[in-house]
Amino acid sequence: EVQLVQSGAEVKKPGESLKISCKGSGYVFTTYWIGWVRQMPGKGLEWMGIIYPGDSDTRYSPSFQGQVTISADKSISTAYLQWSSLKASDTAMYFCARRSSYEGEYYFDYWGQGTLVTVSS
Amino acid sequence: SYVLTQPPSVSVAPGKTARITCGGNNIGSKSVHWYQQKPGQAPILVIYYDSDRPSGIPERFSGSNSGNTATLAISRVEAGDEADYYCQVWDSSSDPWVFGGGTKLTVL
Numbered sequence: 001e002v003q004l005v006q007s008g009a010e011v012k013k014p015g016e017s018l019k020i021s022c023k024g025s026g027y028v029f030t031t032y033w034i035g036w037v038r039q040m041p042g043k044g045l046e047w048m049g050i051i052y053p054g055d056s057d058t059r060y061s062p063s064f065q066g067q068v069t070i071s072a073d074k075s076i077s078t079a080y081l082q083w084s085s086l087k088a089s090d091t092a093m094y095f096c097a098r099r100s101s102y103e104g105e106y107y108f109d110y111w112g113q114g115t116l117v118t119v120s121s
Numbered sequence: 122s123y124v125l126t127q128p129p130s131v132s133v134a135p136g137k138t139a140r141i142t143c144g145g146n147n148i149g150s151k152s153v154h155w156y157q158q159k160p161g162q163a164p165i166l167v168i169y170y171d172s173d174r175p176s177g178i179p180e181r182f183s184g185s186n187s188g189n190t191a192t193l194a195i196s197r198v199e200a201g202d203e204a205d206y207y208c209q210v211w212d213s214s215s216d217p218w219v220f221g222g223g224t225k226l227t228v229l
Contacts, residue, residue, distance in 0.1 A: 035218065044220060044221075044222050045156075045164065045207055045209075045220040045223070046220070047216075047217075047218035047219075047220065050218075061216050061218070062215055062216055063216070095164070097164075100169075102152070102169060102170045102173070103152075103170070105151075105152035105154075105169075105170060105211055106211040106217075106218075107152075107154035107166060107170075107209060107211070108154075108156075108164075108209075109166050109175065110166075111163040111164055111165065112163060113162075113163050114163050
């Protein structure tokens, strides 16, 4: 069974750093891209970026380029999303999701349960 | 960048058919995927490649795509179908993963 299990909720202060994780199981982790999606309170889904754990090839949405860093450790089947200096506006639920494809079209077929990040002084 | 437009809300009586639209410029030339998100839960894929259903998704869920509008149809609507629904396409641009703003389905 394919599973993506994310790390637990975080409460941080502005300016602090943070790294959240997403561990994949039930499939060959290195052969599927893993994306990160933000959902701010009461809002919709926003794609942040995506990584291929096999070689750590990473792409970012222009909206998030320079704001976050996506990485992966294939030895432990885990992808990461990190911030060096959090802002209150980073308060959101963050989902990881596995990219699948069908005839050259891409979608997310499995999702993690989400990690709630709260940034408040 | 490419834009997808969904109605903020759709209401339907139990047992009827709900139709949720997703508009985009010549969206019929792209593949549209749909996600269901219930309160406090992660999204799940309900339709991919316009009209295919992942295993485990009821046949009541169907999709179509033509011209400037894609549609998710849910027949014989049940209370458990109440959720937010998001359409998504992949666009070959610098910001390729595009989601619609979401539609809240209310079962009356």
